[in-house]
Amino acid sequence: MPIGSRAQDAIVVAPSIPSLAHWGRSADADLIYRTLITFGPATVSELHRDVGMPLRRIVAGVDELASIGAIASHSPTSRREPTWIPKPPATVLASLRRIRRAELELSTAGQSPPPVTAQLLASSQNGRGGLRHLRTRALTRARLAELNAVAVHEHLAMNPERAFDAAAAKPAVHMDRLVLSRGVRMRVVGVHAYEPDPLISHGRRPAEPRPDYRATASLPMKLIVVDRKIAFFPVDPDNIELGYLEVAQQPVVSALVGLFERHWESARDPWEWAVPQIALNPREEALVTLLTKGHTDASAARHLRVSPRTVTAILRGLMDRLGAENRFQLGLALGTLRAVAPPTVAPANTSDQETT
CATH class of the missing domain: 1.10.10.10 (Winged helix-like DNA-binding domain superfamily/Winged helix DNA-binding domain)
Structure with missing residues (x-):
């Protein structure tokens, strides 16, 4: 049309x-x-x-x-x-x-941080000075699982990866699920789009809770912080297989949390400009369906056995909930959300007839 x-x-x-x-x-x-x-x-x-x-x-x-x-x-x-x-x-x-x-x-x-120095690694042996070198990804995952099992505040993460491999993504989905089920807040900054969810193919269920997420163009490093007390980052950002450095020195952890917060504040909430989710109640759905078929407010009101003023109030409420300024925008928003199916035939003007 x-x-x-x-x-x-x-x-x-x-x-x-x-x-x-x-x-x-x-x-x-x-x-x-x-x-x-x-x-x-x-x-x-x-x-x-x-x-x-x-x-x-x-x-x-x-x-x-x-x-x-x-x-x-x-x-x-x-x-x-x-x-x-x-x-x-x-x-x-x-x-x-x-x-x-x-x-x-x-x-x-040129933004990748240099590998951890040999001197810092030497001081991290056996957890001395609030530092520990977790030599493999498996050891890092085990340590994170141990900490997240007792976390009470929040879990922060910066993910600069453009794509996730299965070895990292599947454990991450499981860990997200456990942390969120305990009521711990998770905030993640990444470089990929929120939709489609890149972790759906690695076991995340479409309807299950997800961390709060913001997207940005780039990030300087991979970082995980548990309860603002312990931080983890790769020993060598170009070779994750060399393991992670666990840091419990509070001045260092505070600085890393500050780094996360700066990127979080400058990143974009993926839903900032998106149409909000909505579910229509039966009367709203019936009204919108009639209007998509070409009914006027008056004929739709007669069909639903309500007053034209009620029809206007229902539509005004829908527009307010979706941030639509007029019916044209409302139709686009409802289609975007799949709240009402588009008609399979061109709308017919039913302003002077009743439906049966």
């Missing part, structure tokens, strides 16, 4: 596509891209008229999408302004992955 051709009261539920906000793009760009995917190519003027967003934000969002190759312009001679055509979601996500890899390669160049 062309943009702008829907009935005044109807809600058009968009197909669900991956969120560009999870890849660091603005909420405006994400909304404009969803609009173009749902309704087809449009000019800036058409987007401004239908999306219900100030023109300057439409222009900025279009520029952002064009800069990442998510849309392309077409300028027919019969029109004064170009029409913007969306690229397929799979193509856009592949482009965003390439951009993320390039950012990581640029920002991490």
Whole structure:
């Protein structure tokens, strides 16, 4: 259905596509891209008229999408302004992955900390001076399991890995599960996107609790801190097989916690610009389904045996919960969340008829 051709009261539920906000793009760009995917190519003027967003934000969002190759312009001679055509979601996500890899390669160049010195390793033998060299990954995992079994405050982690191997990921999923089940808060800063969850393929269940997570372009080191008392980091960041250094010296641990906090504060909450999760109650779902089929507020109210004022209140409540400014945005948001299935046929205007 062309943009702008829907009935005044109807809600058009968009197909669900991956969120560009999870890849660091603005909420405006994400909304404009969803609009173009749902309704087809449009000019800036058409987007401004239908999306219900100030023109300057439409222009900025279009520029952002064009800069990442998510849309392309077409300028027919019969029109004064170009029409913007969306690229397929799979193509856009592949482009965003390439951009993320390039950012990581640029920002991490020369930032890896040097290996732990021989002098520091010598002082770490047998746990002297609050230092201990855990010579293998297995010993490190065992020590972490021991500490996390009695942790009461929080578990902090910085993960600079671009991908997780099974040897590290499977134990990590198990440890996350145990720590979270004990009510201990977990905060993780990483360089990968929150969705899709990279640990799903290593045993994490889709609906189970996950650590609080923020994404950033780069991190200087791998780090784990338990209860702000004991920290772990690789002896050699380029060779994890050489094991980890366990540090219990409070000035050092405090400095490492400060390093984590600085990266946590500067990193992006992956849900900051994402559409919040929502579950519709039966009346909300029935109303939205009627409106997607082309009903007006009046005919939907008659069908549900409620007043038009109640219909308005239900929709206003949904828009407030989803941060939508109008029904157009509400439909896009509901489709994104799969809260209501898009209709399989084009909506019909039922403003003057009752449904049976």
